[in-house]
Amino acid sequence: MKPFFIAGLLSAAVALPCLAGGTVDMSSVASGQTNNIFHPINEGHFIVFTNTEYTANDQDDAGTILTGMKGECSGTLDLAPPAVSGQGHCVFRIATGDVTYTKRVATGMNAEGAITGDWSTVGGTGIFTGATGGGSFATATDRATGKTQNTITGTTELQ
Numbered sequence: 001m002k003p004f005f006i007a008g009l010l011s012a013a014v015a016l017p018c019l020a021g022g023t024v025d026m027s028s029v030a031s032g033q034t035n036n037i038f039h040p041i042n043e044g045h046f047i048v049f050t051n052t053e054y055t056a057n058d059q060d061d062a063g064t065i066l067t068g069m070k071g072e073c074s075g076t077l078d079l080a081p082p083a084v085s086g087q088g089h090c091v092f093r094i095a096t097g098d099v100t101y102t103k104r105v106a107t108g109m110n111a112e113g114a115i116t117g118d119w120s121t122v123g124g125t126g127i128f129t130g131a132t133g134g135g136s137f138a139t140a141t142d143r144a145t146g147k148t149q150n151t152i153t154g155t156t157e158l159q
Contacts, residue, residue: 024156026135028066030057034141034148038079045080050088052141052148069094075104082109089122098126100156104137114140114151121156130159 032054039047051074059066075088086106093099101124106117120134135154141147 022158024065024133024158026066026133026156027153028057028059030054030150030152032056032148032150034146036141036143036146041080046077048077048079048086050075050077052139052150054092054148054150065094073104075106077106077115081113084109084115084117090119096126098124098128100124100128100131110138112140114138119152119154127158128156132157 032052034050034052036051037049039049041047052072054071054073057066057069060068069092071090071092073088073090075086077084077086079086084106088104090102090104091099092102101122102119103122104117104119106115108116110116116136116138118134118136121128121131123129124131133154133156135152137150137152139148139150141149
């Protein structure tokens with residue numbers, strides 16, 4: 001299973017300057033491809049190196065700030081289901097070249113087997129300079145195919 005998430009994906013079709021100083025709802029479902037490397041500690045307990053490239057989200061046709069954002073997340077997990085801990089970081093870029101950086105912390109696993117946890121904005125460039133915020137995530141990855149779906153909730157405050 002792939003942990004982590006991250007929030008939303010954006011596009012040039014959005015009038016970004018009007019967002020200065022506002023709150024952005026980052027709630028979305030992002031899709032991508034994950035590569036996990038499992039290092040067994042013992043039966044049912046692993047250290048997992050994980051990397052996901054997010055290429056789409058359920059807001060891609062909505063004309064919102066999340067439309068078209070792309071990015072990559074990587075991190076490490078201590079996985080002994082249902083216990084999970086770990087953290088990683090994400091870099092997401094919008095069409096204008098502005099970047100948002102986020103940290104994610106895995107705290108558990110839900111009944112469906114998705115890695116759950118919290119994310120926070122740690123910085124950015126352009127409209128994301130000085131941004132703050134955060135929320136939660138639930139990331140499910142098909143181990144056979146690497147296909148990943150990340151359900152994200154939360155907000156980012158733009159300065």
